[in-house]
Amino acid sequence: MELYIDTANLDEIKQANDMGVLDGVTTNPSLIAKEKTDYGKRLAQICEVVEGPVSAEVIAIDFDGMMKEGRERAKIADNIVVKLPCTVDGVKACKAFTDEGVRTNLTLCFQPLQALLVAKAGAFLVSPFIGRVDDIAEDGMDLIRKIRAIYDNYGYETKLLAASIRHPKHIVDCALAGADVCTVPFNVIQQMMKHPLTDSGLEKFVADYKKAFG
Ligand code: G3P
16 A cells, blocks of 8 residues: 655655655645645655655636646646546546546545546545545445445546545554555654554563663
8 A cells, every 4th residue: 555645744744754755745725724835836845755646636627627727737847747626617628638648636526426436537536535525424444445335346547546544543444445545744754664663662671681681
C-alpha cells in the first residue's frame, strides 16, 4: 500500500519524506489556507520536496473554471495531480483532463457510484473520505470495501486512495481491505511506528548492555 501525507505543511512533508517511505502528498484548500501562504507557491514548494504525485485541488465548481484552474495547476510541476470534486462537472473535467494526459484525483467521494463514474472517466485516484463518513455514524470502511469490490469486478485502474484518516486503526483496516493508497495526517504517521513494548524493550536492552559492558 502506498503512503501519502495529507498536509500542506512543509516541515511535516520534509520529516515524513526523510523517513524514506513517502509516496506522495495530498492537499486541499483548507490545508493550504491553514499555512497562510500563496496557494500556487506552496504547491510548487511541495513538488520540490516530493517526487511522487502531489494533489492540487481546484477552487472552481463549474466545468470551465475547473479546466482553467486545473491546467494552471498542472503547469506547476510534472508530478501535480489535479484534484476535482465528485460532481457532474467534476467527472466531465476528469474525462477532459484524462484525454489531455493530465492525471486527476476525484475528491469528496462518499458513495460507491461516484467512484464507479470517475473510474469510467479515467481518474488516476479516487478519494473516499472515511473519517467524515464515520462522523455521521455511518461506516467509512464499508465504503472502501465496496469501491474495492467494484473496481476489482471490472478491472478499473483508478487507484483507491483512502482519505480523511483519523487514527492508526483506519490505516490497518484500509490495508486489509485492499486500498491502494492511504493519505495520512502527520500526527497519525508518527503514531504508526509507536508501540509501548518497543519502547520498554529498547530501554531494557540498552540498560542491560550498559550494566554488562559499561
Ligand atoms: O484531504 C482530504 C481529507 O483527507 C480530509 O480529511 O480530516 O478533513 O476529513 P478530514
